[in-house]
Amino acid sequence: MKKYVQIALGIIAALGGFVDIGELVFNPQAGATFGYKTLWTEPVAVIGIIVFSELSGRVAIVTGKANFDLVRERYPRWLSLVTLVSGLAVCLITLAAELGGLGLVLHYVLGWNPGFFTLIGLVLVVAASLLLPFDGIERVFGYLGLGLVVYAIAALHHGPAWHAIGAGLVPSGGTTQYWYFVVGLIAAGMMPYEIYFYSSGAIEEEWTEDDLPVNAANTGIGYALGGLVAAALTIVAAQQLLPLQISPQNLGTVLQQALRELGPAGFYAAVIGAFFAIGGATIDSAFSCAYNIAQEEKWPWGKKNGLRHAKLWTGSLLGAFAIGYAIVQTRIDPVGLTEYAVIASAVAMPLSFWPIVRTSQDREQMGRHVSGYLARPLAWIFFAVICVVAIAGPVLMVITHMGKLT
Numbered sequence: 001m002k003k004y005v006q007i008a009l010g011i012i013a014a015l016g017g018f019v020d021i022g023e024l025v026f027n028p029q030a031g032a033t034f035g036y037k038t039l040w041t042e043p044v045a046v047i048g049i050i051v052f053s054e055l056s057g058r059v060a061i062v063t064g065k066a067n068f069d070l071v072r073e074r075y076p077r078w079l080s081l082v083t084l085v086s087g088l089a090v091c092l093i094t095l096a097a098e099l100g101g102l103g104l105v106l107h108y109v110l111g112w113n114p115g116f117f118t119l120i121g122l123v124l125v126v127a128a129s130l131l132l133p134f135d136g137i138e139r140v141f142g143y144l145g146l147g148l149v150v151y152a153i154a155a156l157h158h159g160p161a162w163h164a165i166g167a168g169l170v171p172s173g174g175t176t177q178y179w180y181f182v183v184g185l186i187a188a189g190m191m192p193y194e195i196y197f198y199s200s201g202a203i204e205e206e207w208t209e210d211d212l213p214v215n216a217a218n219t220g221i222g223y224a225l226g227g228l229v230a231a232a233l234t235i236v237a238a239q240q241l242l243p244l245q246i247s248p249q250n251l252g253t254v255l256q257q258a259l260r261e262l263g264p265a266g267f268y269a270a271v272i273g274a275f276f277a278i279g280g281a282t283i284d285s286a287f288s289c290a291y292n293i294a295q296e297e298k299w300p301w302g303k304k305n306g307l308r309h310a311k312l313w314t315g316s317l318l319g320a321f322a323i324g325y326a327i328v329q330t331r332i333d334p335v336g337l338t339e340y341a342v343i344a345s346a347v348a349m350p351l352s353f354w355p356i357v358r359t360s361q362d363r364e365q366m367g368r369h370v371s372g373y374l375a376r377p378l379a380w381i382f383f384a385v386i387c388v389v390a391i392a393g394p395v396l397m398v399i400t401h402m403g404k405l406t
Helices: 002-016 021-034 041-063 067-074 077-110 114-131 134-157 162-168 176-189 192-204 209-240 251-297 303-309 311-328 334-360 363-369 375-400
Strands: none
Touching: 021 077, 021 176, 021 209, 021 251, 021 334, 041 176, 041 192, 041 209, 041 334, 041 363, 041 375, 067 077, 067 192, 067 251, 067 334, 077 114, 077 192, 077 251, 077 311, 077 334, 114 134, 114 251, 114 311, 134 192, 134 209, 134 251, 176 334, 176 375, 192 209, 192 251, 192 303, 192 334, 209 251, 251 311, 303 311, 334 363, 334 375
């Protein structure tokens, strides 16, 4: 019974923690611009993150090695450092975007200076990172992030256009702007920090081979349900904003959609969900920076070692928070920064994910848990997908001026 409870709690946390500022920016913009036509990207992104998360968790459980342990082992030193630098850059940009998002959510609700609320958000996530146990961080931010389920309720409230939704699940052609959003939506669903954090988290929580079913359920069920919430963001924007030709340029417009559809209760559920979903992603991004450096340099790392025995790791964690906050203080627009973070993440994915794919298929290291007839081809198919996204993302960003070219 205890194992089933653990699986259920893990699924709930994965569901609540799936959506971050990437989905909160890209999905409503796509729905407001193209209606349901980009919905097909959600299954692609969800299956992709399920595949890579399951692989990273299984590899960590069986070998005791997290993502950058594998990077260090499988790459020559120069390529390992290139991968580390690119991964850190992506995580820091993502961290800054998430911190800015926290400030915007509080600013929209309370109306004071967003810079002040960004500082408040920083203090809260740093305090949670240092004071809460590892599983407590996952549970608190994952459970309260469930407030975003309100968008799924909103999507169903007046009866969605099922025929149009079905048509949107079939890929179709479009302008370069359309393909920019396609790439952005896929990349937003497979941000590298999610894999860095997940593989390290399996070691933090000291999972054993008995926890392989937990790993499979957290990724396969939790992320799939989270993908439905992300899709609901697109659907609600298509229902409400597309007819009015309004493009959501800030998080306030996204939160207003819940207010318009479900009233104050829906609005406050969305606010709580957005704050904790973004806050959880902020912590995950900062932890990922510290994990990656420590694993690359073979330092003691993780909350399991405590502040006293993992001083360099803890210093890296606090340094990541400080750099992220400094970036936000340049007054760069968090929504625009999010778009840069998502496209930059697409470029970093192949180098970061390749060692996981190779190790998962290494019978000498994985033994009887080596990838089988289904996991092996799925891994290579989605590795090919992220390679295409890595090449197409920056090109389309330049051509479309970040999606503004019609």
